[in-house]
Amino acid sequence: MSLARGTFNQSYAQDMAILRTKTQWVTLLAFLAFLFTCPLFIGETWLTLMIIIGISVISVQGLNILTGYCGQISLGHTGFMLAGGYTSAILCDKLGFSFWAALPCAALVAGLVGLIFGLPSLRVKGFYLIMATVAAYFIIAWVIFQSYGGAFGLTAPRPEILGMVLKSNASYFYVVMIIACLATLAAANIVRSRVGRAFIAIRDNDLAAEVMGINIWAYKLLAFFIGCVFAGVAGSLQAHYCGWASIEIFPFLDSIWYLGMLIVGGMGSISGAILGAVSLRLLDYLVTIAAPMLAAAFPAIAPQAAASLSLIMRGLVIIVFLIFEPRGLAHLWERIKAYFRLWPFSH
């Protein structure tokens, strides 16, 4: 982390701190104050968007730990969300659990499922691991389809606090944002711990990491477990928001978009996961506004434009970032800050 001019670390604690200066603390607190007062002045549409962003942030943070920090590329992340969502719905709908008890169970189940499908990572990597994770999604979906709820899905009721059902978007917004903040904090602490350093070593060169004494087997599985725990939490939140857990609300394509969010935001960066989720979700929303305008302006291609604009824009943004800014928005932001840190004496 680059420090402001004149700020030096004089202890290990200062060196390890996530927030080092008063400016950073004030900025964070101001942001949190703005975030948690949002429902007072934004409409339902924006609340929905922010809830979706919050859920995406949780999911992408998990994927960031697995892929960004440990280098295990996963295209089955939505499958683990599906496992979490269904577990939560089964516990609430069939066994009468409360949401608050079902959420950690969903996270744990998703993590255990991730452990199982993380086993191929011990023998394969790269493209072959990607295919194994793709298979994971379809296997999980098939198992769920054949058994619990089947194609009809399961009801996933909204959470309750002291007998009050959190029916409104505003109340659910607080639930999602609190959990998203906790997830981000957890992810930040994981990656700057011994475990995080092991993940980074495996990502950079797994052979060298093994030679150094890092247990590749254990840490890869741990990465899958942690990443899928985050996915399970996100899946549970998504299912309870929609009120219904079904394969249809956890489509396979979302796995690709979550990876895209990581690419756009910046792999291996906690802030990158947030930036990626925010930017691609905002892009989605932009498309819902632009597509009808485009359809009205060009009626001859209206259906095709409406259907494909979202896919085109997402794909285009991902390609642009892969070519021109492969380290994502987080790195771009660091470069902008570095540029202005010495401005106008940049050279």
Place this chain on the structure above:
Amino acid sequence: MIKIKLVVTALLMVTLVVGVLPVFAGCGTTPPAGNLTPLLIGGSFGVTGAYPEDCLAVLAAFQDYAKYVNDNHKLASWVGAPTFPSDIELTVVSMDDGGTNTAWAISNYATLKAQGLLVQRISGSAIANALKATLAADQVGATSQASGSYLLSAAAVNRTIFMNYPIYTDQGASIAEWFVANWVAGGNTTPPNVSYLTNNTFGRTLIPPATSALQNYLISLGYNITGTHILPAAPITADYDAALTACKNENANLTLGAMLCSESEPCMVEAKALGMGPDSGYPGWSYNITFGLCSPSHLNVFLRDKGATCGNGLVVAGSYPSWDDTCAGVTFCKLLQTTYRPSAQITHVMYMHGLVEAMIQVEAMRLAMINTGKTADQLTSADVLTQGFRMITGLDTGGIVPTTITYDSAGDVEGAGTVRLDQAQGGADLVLGLSYPLRHLYP
């Protein structure tokens, strides 16, 4: 390098700035002129996502119908159509839900309700399942593009989503009845075999569990149920071959399923390559099979895209009429298009569906005003639901729906009273029979 940075930075800024545009864009409506009382119809439409062509056609029908009612103050062009108050102006409101995006649909529901929309609409089964409890709790009636039996799982008082064609299980039962009658008449003494054959997107929701009423009904008709096979939403040769070959190995005589897109219709070319197919008159068929599709499949969509390759054995239940039909409903659709969009006419069959949905919404509000004695601006969504939707009796759609539409407070939300069957023969649409009753088969 600097230019590249500028381009990337500019792209990001545009994305962020335009993301703020919705604050100003909004989806408000223009207030009507003069002394007209505004009344909103419409709801959430999937104009982006997987099925925009269908939903754009539905939205266009809503818009054209609203204009017609505003100009003519009656519900339809045929003689005897009810009149509509001339001091009310209908306005169509629409928000995009991507067809299957439940989060957007939940948000749209709240936004549109806050705008004063007294009804809602459902774009697909995922959204129906997500919203049905909320609609019931808030006592809001909704028209639906989806027709699954999940809409009938709640108690009668909580059924607030209204269809205009029978659920797929009832439609499947009609196909099965028609086929077994022909099977017996053809001198066959062995029980016919039936297999489920459907695509991934919707088909998964249409495969009934082993203990379902449809399953039991098929067995009671004398069928052997031999298997379930999934076809891909887009034709991939190997997958088609696997599913079709499995049907052949099981000696399936009839398949039941649903495919929304003609691309995922059982590929007749593949069936022919495998030496199997319906009795289409092609020489050399070694194996005869009839493919039966339930709604939301529409035969004229398949005929438009596949033509003669549909053969003579593709049977579809719950289709709307073809555009060549001379019924009053189709004539009305053509009138609307020539009047309000002469240079951009829509030929998609879902335009008819949109017209029917719009008619149901308007009729519900008309009846609510009559039954409650309230004016349009005094109506509540509960009034429209209990004194409107549930009071609709004999709503004539000019033959688009095979019977008039009737709902009631005892839980009948299917609307249509019979199942229409169409068969593709020689690339044309042949109406087989219109009097297959609903069997009310709910899984």
